[in-house]
Amino acid sequence: MQRRVTFDNRLLPYLLLAPQVTVTLVFFIWPAANAIWQSVHLQDAFGIRSEFVWFENFTHVLSDPNYLDTLKVTVVFSIAVTVLAMGVALLLAVLADSKIKGARAYKTLLIWPYALAPAVAAVLWMFIFNPDIGSFGQALRALGYDWDYRLNGGQALVMVIMAASWKQVSYNFIFFLAGLQAIPRSVMEAASIDGAGPMRRFWTITFPLLSPTTFFLLVVDMVYAFFETFGTIHALTQGGPGKATETLIFRVYQDGVVNNDLGGSSAQSVILMVIVIALTAVQFRFVERKVHYA
Amino acid sequence: MLTRRKLALLTGAATTSALLFAAALPGSALAQTKTVVDFWHGLPQPLGGQLEQIVKDFNDSQQAVQVNASYKGSYPETMQAAIAAFRAGNAPHIVQMFEVGTATMMAAGPAVKPVYQLMQETGASFDPDAYIPAVKGYYSSKDGKMMALPFNSSTAIMFYNKDAFTKAGLDPNKAPTTWPELVDAAKKLKASGSSCPFTTSWPTWVQLEQLGAIHNTPFATQANGYGGLNAELKIDAPLYVKHVQTLIDMQKDGLFKYGGRDNKPDALFPSGECAMIQGSSSLRSRILKEATFAWGAAPLPYWPEFANNDPKNGIIGGAAFWVMTSPKRTPAEYKAVSQFFTYLAKPEVDAKWHMDTGYVPVTLKGIEIAKAQGYYEKNPGADVPAAQLTRTPTTENSMGLRLGNLPEIRNIIQEELEKAFQGQQDAKQALDASIKRGNTVLRNFERANKG
Numbered sequence: 001m002q003r004r005v006t007f008d009n010r011l012l013p014y015l016l017l018a019p020q021v022t023v024t025l026v027f028f029i030w031p032a033a034n035a036i037w038q039s040v041h042l043q044d045a046f047g048i049r050s051e052f053v054w055f056e057n058f059t060h061v062l063s064d065p066n067y068l069d070t071l072k073v074t075v076v077f078s079i080a081v082t083v084l085a086m087g088v089a090l091l092l093a094v095l096a097d098s099k100i101k102g103a104r105a106y107k108t109l110l111i112w113p114y115a116l117a118p119a120v121a122a123v124l125w126m127f128i129f130n131p132d133i134g135s136f137g138q139a140l141r142a143l144g145y146d147w148d149y150r151l152n153g154g155q156a157l158v159m160v161i162m163a164a165s166w167k168q169v170s171y172n173f174i175f176f177l178a179g180l181q182a183i184p185r186s187v188m189e190a191a192s193i194d195g196a197g198p199m200r201r202f203w204t205i206t207f208p209l210l211s212p213t214t215f216f217l218l219v220v221d222m223v224y225a226f227f228e229t230f231g232t233i234h235a236l237t238q239g240g241p242g243k244a245t246e247t248l249i250f251r252v253y254q255d256g257v258v259n260n261d262l263g264g265s266s267a268q269s270v271i272l273m274v275i276v277i278a279l280t281a282v283q284f285r286f287v288e289r290k291v292h293y294a
Numbered sequence: 295m296l297t298r299r300k301l302a303l304l305t306g307a308a309t310t311s312a313l314l315f316a317a318a319l320p321g322s323a324l325a326q327t328k329t330v331v332d333f334w335h336g337l338p339q340p341l342g343g344q345l346e347q348i349v350k351d352f353n354d355s356q357q358a359v360q361v362n363a364s365y366k367g368s369y370p371e372t373m374q375a376a377i378a379a380f381r382a383g384n385a386p387h388i389v390q391m392f393e394v395g396t397a398t399m400m401a402a403g404p405a406v407k408p409v410y411q412l413m414q415e416t417g418a419s420f421d422p423d424a425y426i427p428a429v430k431g432y433y434s435s436k437d438g439k440m441m442a443l444p445f446n447s448s449t450a451i452m453f454y455n456k457d458a459f460t461k462a463g464l465d466p467n468k469a470p471t472t473w474p475e476l477v478d479a480a481k482k483l484k485a486s487g488s489s490c491p492f493t494t495s496w497p498t499w500v501q502l503e504q505l506g507a508i509h510n511t512p513f514a515t516q517a518n519g520y521g522g523l524n525a526e527l528k529i530d531a532p533l534y535v536k537h538v539q540t541l542i543d544m545q546k547d548g549l550f551k552y553g554g555r556d557n558k559p560d561a562l563f564p565s566g567e568c569a570m571i572q573g574s575s576s577l578r579s580r581i582l583k584e585a586t587f588a589w590g591a592a593p594l595p596y597w598p599e600f601a602n603n604d605p606k607n608g609i610i611g612g613a614a615f616w617v618m619t620s621p622k623r624t625p626a627e628y629k630a631v632s633q634f635f636t637y638l639a640k641p642e643v644d645a646k647w648h649m650d651t652g653y654v655p656v657t658l659k660g661i662e663i664a665k666a667q668g669y670y671e672k673n674p675g676a677d678v679p680a681a682q683l684t685r686t687p688t689t690e691n692s693m694g695l696r697l698g699n700l701p702e703i704r705n706i707i708q709e710e711l712e713k714a715f716q717g718q719q720d721a722k723q724a725l726d727a728s729i730k731r732g733n734t735v736l737r738n739f740e741r742a743n744k745g
Contacts, residue, residue, distance in 0.1 A: 151715050241715075
């Protein structure tokens with residue numbers, strides 16, 4: 001049976017909705033509409049001259065070979081960050097969930113990195129990996145390995161992937177741990193009695209029962225890798241060397257804020273918006289089918 | 295009884311009125327006596343504090359004008375803040391803009407009030423010829439009119455580690471003056487155990503823009519963009535190809551180390567790792583503070599075959615002050631701005647700023663004052679930047695660059711250089727790719743700013 005709430009006052013429901021609607025309008029719809037408007041215009045930096053150019057900004061962006069390179073980097077980066085952040089977090093959560101001494105201390109320590117701002121985290125990574133002043137960077141060079149992410153694109157990409165994933169591991173860890181603790185002990189015990197080993201228990205019971213959490217984190221991590229890793233990349237490599245670590249979101253910033261090309265930057269934002277909407281839709285349509293909601 | 299709701303309301307009302315009162319008080323008090331001028335700058339500490347001290351000196355020197363200086367982040371961030379404020383109809387009276395933003399500001403038309411016009415309208419005396427030609431040229435329009443007030447200018451020079459030179463058997467009092475000499479010195483430094491004989495900050499500005507000026511070779515057509523928005527990059531000239539290929543080869547041989555973009559490599563010199571660095575003259579104060587070895591300053595080297603042994607003046611970096619317009623501006627406010635500018639243009643203020651900060655003097659008289667006070671005798675090498683800037687009359691190629699979206703072009707060139715240093719392409723390919731991508735940027739700027 002469905003319960004219905006009725007209001008005596010016809011205005012009250014709208015009034016109660018108003019704050020949420022206002023927030024959505026001001027912070028989501030209005031900027032998005034602005035981006036779409038900008039993306040079909042060509043403007044000087046000061047907005048004095050404006051010309052409607054149809055989809056020229058889009059064709060310009062999409063026919064730029066560098067943009068396609070950036071797209072490739074973004075795909076590699078996002079998949080690597082998502083897989084790495086989720087894999088490590090799941091492993092740590094499973095370990096922290098087992099009965100070990102000092103489990104609470106581990107848990108607390110593992111959650112810490114989440115409290116760090118991305119730019120601060122990136123500066124820490126720089127102090128570790130910088131070939132001249134970083135401790136680990138110096139050690140690598142002393143061992144004869146030619147470590148220099150300022151000139152080696154592959155090394156730079158590996159470094160930003162690690163820094164970005166490290167930041168997200170904590171978040172994933174909390175959710176995985178909560179998910180693990182929600183799995184009924186009785187099911188696990190029954191499986192043990194039936195003679196299932198730890199690996200088998202994990203793959204046949206834990207993993208499927210954890211799928212809602214995994215699915216949720218998959219969506220969140222993808223969005224994180226696409227949008228929120230800007231600070232990390234900006235502080236570590238500024239997209240270089242060459243364009244080896246330039247992701248779509250970094251280029252939006254670069255073109256819009258540094259290069260004053262609002263039209264091109266907005267066109268890229270719109271493209272990015274479409275990509276993420278499509279990605280999320282695909283995830284809900286196909287991946288969610290496999291999710292087991294208890 | 296006082297309900298919780300009423301209490302909340304009362305508290306809210308009390309806070310609001312207190313805030314309003316507090317906000318209104320100083321404003322109204324000032325409005326009656328002083329004209330307030332907003333001034334946004336992009337200098338971090340300690341330079342920002344030194345600039346604010348000058349503003350304070352001005353405020354204390356008279357009663358009519360109150361200049362409020364505020365730090366808006368780095369140069370690009372300050373530029374963005376000013377642009378956003380202008381779009382919202384709220385531009386500050388004065389904004390400090392880095393030299394690569396010059397073309398953008400000049401193309402801004404009604405957003406900017408040119409300084410020569412401001413001074414004319416307010417009846418202030420202003421002599422553009424008081425400025426050293428390389429500075430004046432950078433901020434003048436095609437017909438020679440000053441568009442902005444020059445203030446903190448720097449140029450690119452070379453610093454070298456005298457201890458490392460001695461160790462390598464080189465004369466510590468003689469820095470290499472030509473590129474072949476520099477390569478030789480780098481070889482000797484490497485042989486004596488240096489892991490980084492030579493590096494460069496601001497790769498595009500120092501290794502291409504300054505290089506072009508010193509060798510009187512155009513960086514772009516249309517007199518480096520002064521002639522019109524339809525300029526195209528010309529950095530595939532033999533000078534640039536030869537120079538960049540030399541850097542690539544030096545890097546391969548361990549004679550040159552690429553230390554990153556913009557001013558990132560700065561740290562490599564004071565730490566003692568790199569024996570020679572070419573970078574902004576403003577690096578001097580940091581070296582003074584951090585270096586634990588003997589060091590010297592020298593002009594940038596040149597290529598004998600391209601310079602005819604007559605290297606020209608270098609070009610400037612740094613920033614200038616621009617006057618912005620706003621729908622609400624009154625003549626009294628412009629008058630106040632011009633009063634402030636007249637103060638800043640005084641040679642004494644310029645000389646003091648130069649000696650306090652290490653920026654080059656922007657006025658000819660400023661150099662004289664510093665000389666008269668014995669500053670250059672007490673600080674050997676501090677006269678190198680000004681000497682390099684003023685050593686020859688400026689030519690069409692050494693006046694500066696007037697290219698739209700120059701920050702983006704600088705980044706493009708840095709990216710292509712990085713690809714070359716990784717071994718993915720040679721000098722010619724890197725420069726050709728830079729031209730192709732850079733010209734696209736220039737065409738976009740031309741389109742967005744014409745008419």
